[in-house]
Amino acid sequence: MSKKVLGRGLGAYFQEVEGSSSPQYHAISSVEELEKLDTREKVNIILHIPVNSIRANPFQPRMDFDEIKLQELAESIKVHGLIQPITARHVGQNRYELISGERRLRACKMAGIDTIPAYIREVNDEDVIAMALVENVQREQLNPIETALGYQRLIEECELTQEVVAQRVGKNRTTVTNMLRLLNLPPFIQSALQKNQISIGHARALISIENLRVQEQLLNKIIENDWSVRQVEQAVKQVSLKGKKSTKVLSKKDQKDLELLQLSNQLKNKLSTKVQIRRKAQGGEIKIEYYSDEELDRLLGIFDSMA
Structure with missing residues (x-):
C-alpha cells in the first residue's frame, strides 16, 4: 500500500471529523462491493457491518467513559438511530477493527443494535493512532493526560518526531511538547488534571517544582482556594526564590x-x-x-x- 494512498485516506478522514462541507455518501451492503472501488470512491462509501464483527481499537487514547452518558446515547439511538457513522478498517474475513467512534459502538451494543454504519479506511497502525487521537481531541473528549499519552504513543510506537506528530494531529510543535511535559508530573497532579480540578495552566506552573511535598501543598491550595494560574505562578516563584534544599532533594518515598x-x-x-x-x-x-x-x-x- 503506497504512502500516497494512505495520505488521501487520512486527509478524507480529517474532513469527516472537522465536519467539512458534506459530499454525497452512498451505502453498500458488502465488503466485496467495497473492494471493487478505487480509493477515491471508497472515501464516500458507508458500509453497514455487524456490531459483533468489530473489535476494539488497540490504540484507543481514551480511557474513561461515562456510563450515564453512554446510556443516554443508547436511548437516543433507540429512538433516532445512529446519526454519525463510526470509522473502521477491514482486518480479515468479515472482521473489522474500530478506528474511531467507540462511544457510538458501545452505545449501539447497549441499545441492542445488530448492525452499524461505518466508513471503511485502508490505513496503517500509525494512521489509526493519529485518527483516533484527532477525533477525540477535536471533539474535546480526551482529558490532557490522555492526549499526552496519545502523543507519546505516536512517538514511541510509530517512531515519529514531535514535529511529525504535530503535523499528524493538526497542532503546532510547542503544543505537543507542552502536553508531553505533563507526563512528568506526579500521579496526584495528573489525577487532579484528569478530574478537571485544575487546568493545564495550573499543572504547567507546578512542573518546575522538584519537591513532591511542595507540589502537593500547592495543589491543595489551588483546589481549596480556587487559585488562578497567575496566583500559582507567583507562589512557584516565591518557592524558587527561597532556594531551599528541600525543593531539590527527593525522599526515598518520592x-x-x-x-x-x-x-x-x-x-x-x-x-x-x-x-x-x-x-x-x-x-x-x-x-x-x-x-x-x-x-x-x-x-x-x-x-x-x-x-
Whole structure:
C-alpha cells in the first residue's frame, strides 16, 4: 500500500471529523462491493457491518467513559438511530477493527443494535493512532493526560518526531511538547488534571517544582482556594526564590512514587487502557480496566504474547 494512498485516506478522514462541507455518501451492503472501488470512491462509501464483527481499537487514547452518558446515547439511538457513522478498517474475513467512534459502538451494543454504519479506511497502525487521537481531541473528549499519552504513543510506537506528530494531529510543535511535559508530573497532579480540578495552566506552573511535598501543598491550595494560574505562578516563584534544599532533594518515598508513575504510564501505553498501581504496607496491587469481552480478549492476547 503506497504512502500516497494512505495520505488521501487520512486527509478524507480529517474532513469527516472537522465536519467539512458534506459530499454525497452512498451505502453498500458488502465488503466485496467495497473492494471493487478505487480509493477515491471508497472515501464516500458507508458500509453497514455487524456490531459483533468489530473489535476494539488497540490504540484507543481514551480511557474513561461515562456510563450515564453512554446510556443516554443508547436511548437516543433507540429512538433516532445512529446519526454519525463510526470509522473502521477491514482486518480479515468479515472482521473489522474500530478506528474511531467507540462511544457510538458501545452505545449501539447497549441499545441492542445488530448492525452499524461505518466508513471503511485502508490505513496503517500509525494512521489509526493519529485518527483516533484527532477525533477525540477535536471533539474535546480526551482529558490532557490522555492526549499526552496519545502523543507519546505516536512517538514511541510509530517512531515519529514531535514535529511529525504535530503535523499528524493538526497542532503546532510547542503544543505537543507542552502536553508531553505533563507526563512528568506526579500521579496526584495528573489525577487532579484528569478530574478537571485544575487546568493545564495550573499543572504547567507546578512542573518546575522538584519537591513532591511542595507540589502537593500547592495543589491543595489551588483546589481549596480556587487559585488562578497567575496566583500559582507567583507562589512557584516565591518557592524558587527561597532556594531551599528541600525543593531539590527527593525522599526515598518520592522517588518510589515517581517510579510507580513511570511504570503506570508504560503499562497504559502497552495495554491501551486505564491502569492504576497502588502501594500497600506490604506489596500492592495493579488494577487494569476493560470495557467489553472483546477488550478482555485483546488484553489476554497481549499477556500471552509476553509469556
